[in-house]
Amino acid sequence: MSLPAKPREMSSRSSYEEREGLLAENDRFDPYDDPFDKELTTQPSDEDGWPRSKMVKTASGFILLLILGVFARALLRSPLHVHPDLSFSGDYIRSNGTHDFRRTVLIVSIDGLRADYLDRGLTPHLLEISKRGLRAKSMVPIFPTLTFPNHWALMTGLYAESHGIIANNFWDPQTELEFHYNKISSAWNPDFWLGEPMWETANKAGIITANLMWPGPPKTKSGSSPTYFVPWKDKVPLSAKLDQLLAWIDLPFDERPQLLMAYEPSLDQAGHLTGPMSTLVNQTLAQVDLFAAALHDSLVDRNLTDIVDIVFVSDHGMTDTSHPTLIYVDDDDMLGEQGLSAVVHEDGWPAMGLRFNSKKNESYYLEKLLTSQHPHAEGFDVYTKHTMPSRWHFAHHDRIAPVWIVPKIDYALTTRKEGDVGMSKGNHGYDNNEHSMHAMFVAHGPFSAVVKDLHRSSFSAWLPWKNKGWHSTSDDTYVMDSFPNVEVYGLVAKLLGTENYASHNNEYGDKKFPHSP
Structure with a gap:
């Protein structure tokens, strides 16, 4: 899809207007003029030309394990390994019994899903997925703990000072332009978005990518676009998003994306409107849990759980601000x-x-x-x-x-x-050390099997991190310790075999993320 000829403009917003906007139906920008007012589509996006950037700065234990090829190779050679086709080569072709597939990663962001929401007894399906795979105690967002800075941190592996999206709204003294998250002229302006998102890294490796409403521009400064791109539109049913993801997965071999990204904002909107402890948040939480179940079950039905790594994340948590x-x-x-x-x-x-x-x-x-x-x-x-x-x-x-x-x-x-006019009853943006700001991480697929197998194997003594998390042998549940969300870029690069194409944040990149020989 190309950009609309005349994107809808919105006036500059003060902090008062921004907080008031959190309660509005169009909680995020809506780029749909007539050219976009249509059903979700699998039409490929354009590609012209725009920067290269960087990689992740630090390494949490489980991703360091995956990046350090010696552990993965040792596990794959060990008699404890019972999972088929756990090669980290993106070119390796696998079969689900009826069709051939390349290694695939599906990352879904559920905006505002606070880490401890999973302990409310309202997400049985996400918990079941985590028992089959793994879960983190929490995922630590970057500061500020806001939607746009953190979604770009997940995509690039960079902190705000490196990827440039330092808030949901800010002024750039170099260009003298204002960035507003809900204004197309800035939210789609590639000059604001620094760093290299994972889909650009995948593109460089020749991998087909698909973006379903993930916050960010349709093109980077280098001109790289996801192969398939569906821009943001509010109030799209979860069922429609599920259908779009499965339509991509069911494409013919040479058209099928290996990296799929999707975004769902309804839980964040509920948290702002009524607060994190509200009935509406609990109801919305149950709905996104059903969506996660339907998506995972669809992979099971297609016999893809040994081929597709599905990763559920969020960008930040939520705290009560009803009586500040x-x-x-x-x-x-x-x-x-x-x-x-x-x-x-x-x-x-x-x-x-x-x-x-x-x-x-x-x-x-x-x-x-x-x-x-x-x-x-x-x-x-x-x-x-x-x-x-x-x-x-x-x-x-x-x-x-x-x-x-x-x-x-x-x-x-x-x-x-x-x-206090316009203030929401729930908010985020505070210190990322606050537990109520922490995000969630749940994953299932071939890589989670590697992590769990290594944890319970004789190789566990060699694990390169001190805090190894918690493992229940009774139900084989593995809960990792908290880790920074900037690790996700490196994880996806490893899973797709694109780490040789990845940009580096600084001189420590090679030390923290040595390439597998």
């Missing part, structure tokens, strides 16, 4: 009205990235914030690029504003004029 303690940034013990009027660009939300109209004002109001005697000073932190927590990897990019006010859980930044 409000911190008014225009009060005299914060910026004051004059200080707020000196702000020329405000990025992000619920955190605030501030750019002032002069360096003098920046220094003055930074000092005022740092020495604030606000009665709720315990509810927020003030950072510059030089004082940001290093674990956030949120300092080394021009798009990151020089001053940030970051609220803690149970607190919200606002102004006297805005108050």
Whole structure:
């Protein structure tokens, strides 16, 4: 599909407008003008030309295991190995009994599925899939814990300071352009999206790819597009998304994608609207669980569970914000009205990235914030690029504003004029160390069998990580320890055999992710 000739424009939005938009039906941008207002399609996308980027920075245990070919080869040679065709070569052809397939990866993002939602007793199918495969205690999102930064982190293996999507809305001082997640002219502008997504890496390896509404541009700066591309449209039934994924899987051999990506926002929308503990969230959670079951059962029916690795992820969690303690940034013990009027660009939300109209004002109001005697000073932190927590990897990019006010859980930044109007009852965007911000990871397929076999084998003593997770021998459930979501890019590259085509984040890439000989 090509871009619409005249994409629908939307006006710039303040933090107030952004938070109000979280409650609207069009919670994400809707690119559908007449040329797109049609059923889901398998029409291939165009390819012209746009950057190369990078790879993942750190390695969690299970992915390091997969990347270190010595362990995989040792397991495949061991008598404990009982799973067929676990080669990590993307070119290896397998049969499901009636048709030939190449190694395939299907990654599904369920927006806002907090890690501990799986313990509510409402997701029996996802839990059953995790028992057949594996589950992580949680997956740690990047900071800020927002939808667009984290979906691009999953795609590229990069933190926000490297992939450039530093919030759902921000200003770029180099281009003097504003990015808004729900505005096509920016959300589809490839200049905002740095790094190399996994589908571009796969394209370089000659692999067919398919993207079903995953947040991001239809093309990168290098001109790479998914082979099949279905753009975002709100309120698409889960059944239609299931049909589209299966239609791709059922394509003829030479047209069938090996990497499929899909996105579902309904749980996040419910969490914003009514809060993470609400009946609506529980009902929506049960619905996405049924979708996961139907998708997995469809793979079982096609005898593809030894061929297709299915990975369910989320981008972040959700916390209750129905009764936050409000911190008014225009009060005299914060910026004051004059200080707020000196702000020329405000990025992000619920955190605030501030750019002032002069360096003098920046220094003055930074000092005022740092020495604030606000009665709720315990509810927020003030950072510059030089004082940001290093674990956030949120300092080394021009798009990151020089001053940030970051609220803690149970607190919200606002102004006297805005108050709590438009605030959602559930939100995210807070410190990624907060457990309520953590995402989920559930997987089943050939690679999960490798991990479980190695864990219970004599090779487990050689595992290259200290915390090996928890394994129940009674029901063969394996729950991995928490790991950063930037690991997923490296995992998919290994599973598809595309690691030789992958870009590297920095000099540590080769050390953390040595290529299998």
